Amino acid sequence: MSSMTILGGHAAPLGATFDGEGVNFAVFSEHARRITLCLFSPDGRTETHRIDLPERDGDVWHGYVPGLRPGQMYGLRADGPYAPHEGHRFNYNKLLLDPYAKRLTRHPEWHDALMGYRVGHADVDLSFDRRDSARYMPRCVVEDVLFAWGRDKPPRRPTSQTVIYEAHVKGMTQLHPDVQHKGKFLGLASDAILDHLVKLGITAIELLPVQAFLNDRFLVEKGLVNYWGYQTLGFFAPDPRYLAHDQIAEFQHMVARLHSAGIEVIMDVVYNHSCEGNELGPTLSFRGLDNRSYYRLAEDPRYYINDTGTGNTLNIDHPMVLRMVLDSLRYWVEEMHVDGFRFDLCTTLGRTPTGFDRGASFFDAIRQDPVLTRVKLIAEPWDIGPGGYRVGGFPPPFLEWNDKFRDGIRRFWRGDAGHVAVLADRITGSALQFDHSGRPATTSVNFVTAHDGFTLMDVVSYTQKHNEANGEGNRDGHNDNASDNMGVEGPTEDPKILAARTKRRRNLLATVLFSQGTPMLLAGDEIGNTQWGNNNAYCQDNEIGWLDWSDYDEDFLDFVRRLIAFRREHPILRQKRFLHARERIVDGLEDLFWWRADGRPMRDEDWGAPDLKTLCVEMRIASGTPVYAQREEALFLIFNRGHDVEVKLPECAEGRRWRLWIDTGRPEIDGKVITLPTVFAGCETTLMLELEAYND
Structure with a gap:
């Protein structure tokens, strides 16, 4: 490797920052002994330089390389103790992703070399693997995030005027006959999709995770993929699978197009855990940079606290981890112009050593932030940890997903006894849960369907879930769906059953749109989309998970448009x-x-x-x-x-x-x-x- 000049640089901002003449690199690690910058050839195949970052300010390692330009591929290595019983899992043989990387070239390629330990060794994760993981890892890319926004102006609709439409980038576009860039951000920005959304009348599109995420190994080995995206790999990088030309400007273009149509963009974000899993997971980024700082560890620090069900929990109590989360949120608002966030398993973000606290550092930090307080903030108010169900327990200005609304409304229309009083509570904003602390009636995000569960068509077509395609023996997904097949399980040609199902769908959506709160619709419900009874299509990147635009009831679509228009025209x-x-x-x-x-x-x-x-x-x-x-x-x-x-x-x-x-x-x-x-x-x-x- 040839020599390359590196100067001291600056400790802020974190990540790789191009200043017109070179690139500053800054990386946090409290317990590392050294941090090494690895540079790669333009095709990403050859590691051309290894340069130790020469300066350390507090726990931020940094250096400045003159002459580097946007497009430069890079990665990191961290040297330090490999001592799992002390919470340390440094392994210099593993190429690591910069937590602040603005773009990644691809997804990791599964191989045992990604593990910090020797797979199959008697001591399992206490062993040490010396293989270099670089050939199986994506590269980080230096980016210049400037974009010609022109007259782009965030719609900034009041929450009282908001109708949310939850959608998946690929699922929305893959089968649409008039979309050119299918499955991509550019496809979502197409005339065909914008025309549909504008005519429908929704005001905000809530995208399932679009930050770079991992395809879980157990899925890949079954010939499946992580379709939904709830395994984040990089909090600043758009997922490469949604880029048609490897340009982050494609995301910015999509946002600008949606804004031009008066539609806000809300991102579903996953800051409660990372894709690295438990102690048997891969070493891709946080684990290798500073495991003890980035994750909440158990009493025996070899193991992880798992309030998320994914194997690990990010340590938001650590000031530098909290800073990363806040920096990431501000980046998506300031540089990418998004209009809000839906926080997956948001209870986890409010957990302290003594339990959930609505005054936790995460909430306090957001509530005083001049950038983040001007966008929409939505909590998924539960996790699987002790006392994790917290509907109604979040501080303003957070809105909250209201599963009590979903379950109560489904059960009322199914005909369950005793649910008229439940319906009354739900259509008036679930005041018992939300009418406190000065919170408005719009706090409750009302829905009867979401990505997690049955589609609207399946709520009225299936009594039981049918998740066999997931390869888990139909054991995954919720068993209690408050659904009703109206007499026949699944598809039927019986005109009476079909008419009853259509009317039930009209009733369910009318209830959502006539209730106090903030309504949310699931993409495809307006056209009768089905997932064939699969209520957990997280791994179905195929016709099960994609919207079918080929044959739908135009009359039903028109009815949904009327419901949305009526709500818009009636402030009551x-x-x-x-x-x-x-x-x-x-x-x-x-x-x-x-x-x-x-x-x-x-x-x-x-x-x-x-x-x-x-x-x-x-x-x-x-x-x-x-x-x-x-x-x-x-x-x-x-x-x-x-x-x-x-x-x-x-x-x-x-x-x-x-x-x-x-x-x-x-x-x-x-x-x-x-x-x-x-x-x-x-x-x-x-x-x-x-x-x-x-x-x-």
């Missing part, structure tokens, strides 16, 4: 203030009225009636809402899971009348004036009526 459905009966004094009217079908107010004893199948609710603008937002008088909703019923409507003042806009049993109705004091609610239907003023 998307208020920030919680609605509460018997608490409004402003104009002598309450916010919320619960009615029986006979037109009488609901009594306490009515809620527990075993045969209660119908819920009628009148909603108004919440007390204290500014006058400018009060553009409508009242909405009246009927959720009828029982037999056909005539519902007596609340009396109207002179010059007022009820108009029926939505009826899931008669989807052709769109603005019918109700002249009688009653309205017909068919079996298993949702009705939406608006009180309007009129002049004869």
